[in-house]
Amino acid sequence: MQARAIFEAAVEAAKRTGEPVVPEVMVPLIATKAELDLVKASIDAMAQAVARESGRSVKYQVGTMIELPRASLRAAEIARSAEFFSFGTNDLTQTTYGISRDDAASFLGTYVSRGVLPSDPFVSIDREGVGELMRIGVERGRKARRKLKVGICGEHGGDPASVAFCHEIALDYVSCSPFRVPIARLAAAQAALGKVPAGQA
Helix, strand or coil, X not given: CHHHHHHHHHXXXXXXXXXXXXXXXXXXXXXXXXXXXXXXXXXXHHHHHHHHHHCCCCCCEXXXXXXXXXHHHCHHHHCXXXXXXXXXXXXXXXXXXXXXHHHHCCXXXXXXXXXXXXXXXXXXXXXXXXXXXXXXXXXXXXXXXXXXXXXXXXXXXHCHHHHHHHHHCCCCEEECCHHHXXXXXXXXXXXXXXXXXXXXX
């Protein structure tokens, strides 16, 4: 149903504007290539059905969110089916640490104050754990698909230190809540110029 809505909207937008729309359909929370392939087959079938019904075909890409440690580790095989990756850093942090961000607020402050963690991993990307999984995912994914587009979605995209890390591992984009966009843009510019964001000096 969601795929149909995407393709029908793309057809309608192209009719109204005269410009082609190229949707990026992102499949969340996959653990294996086989899992992605099953969902992708349904998406492809829906694209074909909408093309038959409307008389217009839509170019599109299918990618996946990398939100599980296993997906990062198996990124090379997943990239053979996925045309882009987006690290869901909120969920990747949850699944890496084995904690719920809904419950974490009750004890993470204590962890930080006592030196167990350097910072709240739901605020700034944990470079040594979550970040290492991201680095592995990028390297293995691009080894299988050289021009694989990779980014993140989640509130880390508005954290200057996290944006700097994303630049360091050569991500193509970050996304975040609208109110964080100005901070994200400034942090991305600073990272590109080689400036260290506040708190990382």
